[in-house]
Amino acid sequence: MPFAPGAVAFPDVTAIVVTWNPDIAAFRHAWSSYAARTRVLIVDNGSRPEIVAALRELESATCSVIALPTNLGIASAINAGVAHVEQTNPAFYLLLDQDSVFEPDTLPALLEASHALRQSGIGRPVVGPLPVEKESGVMIGMYGSMGLRAGDRQPFATESLYTSGMLVPADLAREAPQKEAFFIDYVDTEWCYRVAKLHGAHTYVVPHAVIRHKVGDTALPLHVRHQPLLVHGPIRQYFQLRNAIWMLACDYIPVRTRWRMALRCLARVSILAACVAPRLTRMRFVGCAMIDGLRGKAGRWRFLPRGAQLGADRPFPH
Incomplete structure (x- = not known):
């Protein structure tokens, strides 16, 4: 079992965090924004040995690390993480990049929106926060998000979501794995269109839930x-x-x-x-x-x- 019993605010959620040679201080800051709320699995994509050692210092009853031998891409890392924690039967996987920082109410807002959508008859909702670029404060664009306004309280139907912050029902993650051939770019876009067309899923942005993330150099x-x-x-x-x-x-x-x-x-x-x-x-x-x-x-x-x-x-x- 990858996790021992431990107290977290949302035990039905397992965060899968993909890393590759992160700045450890910056990663600790990002990790601290969600680590007390959910179980965390760090999937490292072939980082240097000293980086892996620093990541393992974060291991606890509710945080686990697996180290892949080489950089296999974000899609492979997510699939490896899902397979690794499948036996713990989480209800949701929370997908995260190494530098993404959650606001305090982001995860509760995502779970609330997912529950409300199910109650309204949406069978397989996939929800995500509003992604904001860390330095500029500009909203990161997504396909099908025209008309989206930051701060709105209602989930906004969109064609795709940004990988980091995506809250995926566990059964859907197992049924529709990430396409590993893509390696990194457009992994999220391709997956969202595929699950909508072939698996009956629906993607929504939760505008009042914010995640801060660095995009580009x-x-x-x-x-x-x-x-x-x-x-x-x-x-x-x-x-x-x-x-x-x-x-x-x-x-x-x-x-x-x-x-x-x-x-x-x-x-x-x-x-x-x-x-x-x-x-x-x-x-x-x-x-x-x-x-x-x-x-x-x-x-x-x-x-x-x-x-x-x-x-x-x-x-x-x-």
């Missing part, structure tokens, strides 16, 4: 739909574009949505390749992403330049 002073253009490293751009192209074959996503996502992603990574150093490396990775995406090559990578190292590009956090 920096931002360009160029706003798209009232949001800054976030800058990721070249390898992350590779996954973003390759997976957006790969989703063109996902027939459970509406055709217009698939093409809109792919074209927007191509435009975004092309702007970054033209404007942000190292430009030549970014251009090469964009080309590799298009080749692998069109050839249907999914997984970590297939066509990246020789010597490209995933670990050098901080794939976590988002």
Whole structure:
């Protein structure tokens, strides 16, 4: 059993937190925002030994750590976490990134919304908080969230949710695992469309429940739909574009949505390749992403330049 009996406020919820070489001080701060409320399973994705050792210092009756031998991607880590704690029979899994910070009332608000939606006849609601970028305070956009207003008390039906903070019914998490071929980017988007179409689930944002999260390394002073253009490293751009192209074959996503996502992603990574150093490396990775995406090559990578190292590009956090 991964957990010993221990007192937490919401014992029916197990948080699965995916880490990869986190800043330990920042992670402890994030962890402290939810650790007293729920059981926590930290799934480490191949961090350095000293980082894993520091994470194990957090182990207790209600917090467990499993260390994967290498970085297998966020989707694989979530699936490993679900399998690891399945025997404890939680009612919900709370999915979290390593730097996500909860407001004090976020988890109670998510549980309350999930219960209310079930009471209203929504059979398989998946709820998530309003994700806010830590530094800018800007709401992080999600597909189908036009019209969403921060602070509203009613759950807002949306097409997708952000992975971190997502409260997933345990039976749905087991029935519809994350698609490991995507590795990192668009894992949440693909999953939300898939469970809505094939598993009868419905996704909702709870606007008065807030989670703070860092997205990207920096931002360009160029706003798209009232949001800054976030800058990721070249390898992350590779996954973003390759997976957006790969989703063109996902027939459970509406055709217009698939093409809109792919074209927007191509435009975004092309702007970054033209404007942000190292430009030549970014251009090469964009080309590799298009080749692998069109050839249907999914997984970590297939066509990246020789010597490209995933670990050098901080794939976590988002």
